Amino acid sequence: MRFLTAGESHGPELTAIIEGVPSQLPLTVEDINEHLARRQKGYGRGRRMQIEKDQVRITSGVRHGRTTGAPITLHVENKDWTHWTKIMGAEPLSEDEEQEVKRKLTRPRPGHADLNGAIKYRHRDMRNVLERSSARETTVRVAVGAVAQTLLKQFNIELCGHVLEIGDVVSEQEPFDSIKALKEVTESSEVRCADKAASEKMKQAIDHAKENGDSIGGIVEVIVENVPIGLGSFVHYDRKLDGKIAQSVLSINAFKGVEIGLGFEAARMKGSQVHDEIAHNEERGFYRQSNRLGGFEGGMTNGMPVVVHGAMKPIPTLYKPLQSVDIDSKEPFTASIERSDSCAVPAAAVVCEAAVAWEIADAFLDKFGSDTMEDIKKHYEAYLEEARTF
Ligand SMILES: Cc1cc2nc3c(=O)[nH]c(=O)nc-3n(C[C@H](O)[C@H](O)[C@H](O)COP(=O)(O)O)c2cc1C
Numbered sequence: 001m002r003f004l005t006a007g008e009s010h011g012p013e014l015t016a017i018i019e020g021v022p023s024q025l026p027l028t029v030e031d032i033n034e035h036l037a038r039r040q041k042g043y044g045r046g047r048r049m050q051i052e053k054d055q056v057r058i059t060s061g062v063r064h065g066r067t068t069g070a071p072i073t074l075h076v077e078n079k080d081w082t083h084w085t086k087i088m089g090a091e092p093l094s095e096d097e098e099q100e101v102k103r104k105l106t107r108p109r110p111g112h113a114d115l116n117g118a119i120k121y122r123h124r125d126m127r128n129v130l131e132r133s134s135a136r137e138t139t140v141r142v143a144v145g146a147v148a149q150t151l152l153k154q155f156n157i158e159l160c161g162h163v164l165e166i167g168d169v170v171s172e173q174e175p176f177d178s179i180k181a182l183k184e185v186t187e188s189s190e191v192r193c194a195d196k197a198a199s200e201k202m203k204q205a206i207d208h209a210k211e212n213g214d215s216i217g218g219i220v221e222v223i224v225e226n227v228p229i230g231l232g233s234f235v236h237y238d239r240k241l242d243g244k245i246a247q248s249v250l251s252i253n254a255f256k257g258v259e260i261g262l263g264f265e266a267a268r269m270k271g272s273q274v275h276d277e278i279a280h281n282e283e284r285g286f287y288r289q290s291n292r293l294g295g296f297e298g299g300m301t302n303g304m305p306v307v308v309h310g311a312m313k314p315i316p317t318l319y320k321p322l323q324s325v326d327i328d329s330k331e332p333f334t335a336s337i338e339r340s341d342s343c344a345v346p347a348a349a350v351v352c353e354a355a356v357a358w359e360i361a362d363a364f365l366d367k368f369g370s371d372t373m374e375d376i377k378k379h380y381e382a383y384l385e386e387a388r389t390f
């Protein structure tokens with residue numbers, strides 16, 4: 001499968017085209033809207049989220065609730081667009097307005113793509129950078145991830161993205177029995193964290209940062225359950241699924257780190273404490289009694305749950321402004337802002353879940369075929385039995 005996204009943060013809409021989804025997959029707008037709504041929730045978001053009501057429109061590739069095998073086009077409207085038609089160039093600007101628009105966007109925001117993007121693409125109006133580099137794009141990435149999750153669900157593969165840390169508050173969640181149980185708890189938390197006491201502290205930490213005109217980041221975790229052995233491959237660097245997941249997670253706005261399983265901690269431990277010993281019984285075939293490596297060996301899944309962590313830096317636009325330099329006047333200034341999120345870690349957990357879902361689904365289709373759901377199911381069931389009796 002492959003996909004492209006297009007659209008600006010304050011343009012009319014965001015669009016995605018997905019190619020390679022098999023035919024006969026039951027798919028409705030509700031399957032996607034559920035995830036769009038999850039992404040919009042979360043303590044710490046700014047005023048923009050009160051304007052947007054993200055809902056998908058499917059205009060190709062699905063008929064009567066089933067995919068046809070043709071490219072699927074997804075659209076999500078920007079409700080905020082009506083306030084931006086002049087600035088975005090859909091309506092002519094008067095001379096005064098032209099000055100106003102230009103003045104605002106010669107001031108690069110530290111931590112954003114503004115300055116590098118302006119120099120690279122030779123834009124003196126940095127709105128041309130801001131609009132596309134904004135995390136508004138993660139809306140359609142979540143829509144695309146929802147299609148991947150709908151596919152994976154057909155094979156009983158479930159995911160959950162949740163929050164482990166916000167600022168200096170760390171979740172001390174109880175071990176959970178299943179993804180379903182974890183999902184239930186995190187969905188009821190305003191910060192998408194399974195530890196109730198930590199959730200409250202995380203909210204306080206967000207409030208505190210906001211009161212001080214500051215922002216905070218955090219760490220999210222995505223767990224994938226019921227993953228078969230052998231997704232991805234060891235034979236070539238760009239087919240290693242852990243590597244593909246890492247790229248995908250790091251491509252999410254503001255993500256600065258990714259770990260699989262123990263991740264960086266493994267580097268500080270002994271080999272005997274890190275590797276997951278192999279066991280066997282008739283019912284399960286080969287399995288592991290631990291999962292320190294997060295479900296991966298040799299770029300391939302090993303049948304244990306996939307565990308991915310992503311680290312998000314604090315939001316760069318701050319009410320407590322940072323120092324920058326105007327690209328026209330070369331004068332220093334301190335940035336003034338109208339609105340921003342103070343923490344988007346809970347929303348980013350949903351984005352990270354979507355990114356991982358896409359990579360797992362893509363590797364799944366690489367292994368089990370990609371034309372019709374019926375063929376894929378046959379291959380999958382035969383393979384599971386082969387792997388169990390290997
Ligand atoms: C869901 C989400 C919401 C975000 N909201 C904001 C925001 O309101 N203000 C802001 O300055 N950055 C926000 N960001 C982060 C910026 O988009 C990001 O830092 C910027 O595009 C630069 O990219 P980089 O941090 O990956 O280098 C958000 C990121 C995500 C994932």
Ligand SMILES: C=C(O[C@@H]1CC(C(=O)O)=C[C@@H](OP(=O)(O)O)[C@H]1O)C(=O)O
Nearest residue numbers: 048049133134135136139253339340341
């Ligand atoms: C719109 C979304 O996030 C936006 C991401 C973002 C940024 O700079 O990345 C800045 C803010 O947008 P605005 O400048 O319009 O207030 C966020 O609201 C969204 O998540 O849907």
